[in-house]
Amino acid sequence: MAQRYQVFTQRGTAKPKFSAPWYWAASLYGWSSRDGMTAVAGWCSLRDLGVCASSTRRPRDRTTVAALLPGLHHERTFINDVTEHCFVVRKGIVIDRANAHPRTVVRNYIELASN
Incomplete structure (x- = not known):
């Protein structure tokens, strides 16, 4: 049975505070x-x-x-590279502002070390 993923996206016109x-x-x-930034x-x-x-x-x-999502470990964090942007999967939760x-x-993915 595949785990269901929650997806968080940012909607609305409010600009985030940096x-x-x-x-x-x-x-x-x-x-x-x-424009974002380059991979390097x-x-x-x-x-x-x-x-x-x-x-x-x-x-x-x-x-x-x-x-790809069902194959990722559910307790780890990944950065996933798709055409023209990337998104994060953290502990089974997809964080993707571009939806x-x-x-x-998926072109590439990177696993981040857990603390």
């Missing part, structure tokens, strides 16, 4: 609220924040979001 450490680290590498800039931001991440892994076959469609192809 006072968190991640905003400081991301702004050092060219992050913008409109993302890795550098993670490093500066002290996050330990695994190497990038690629699914064996063409894998969609719906097919990726379940048939979107």
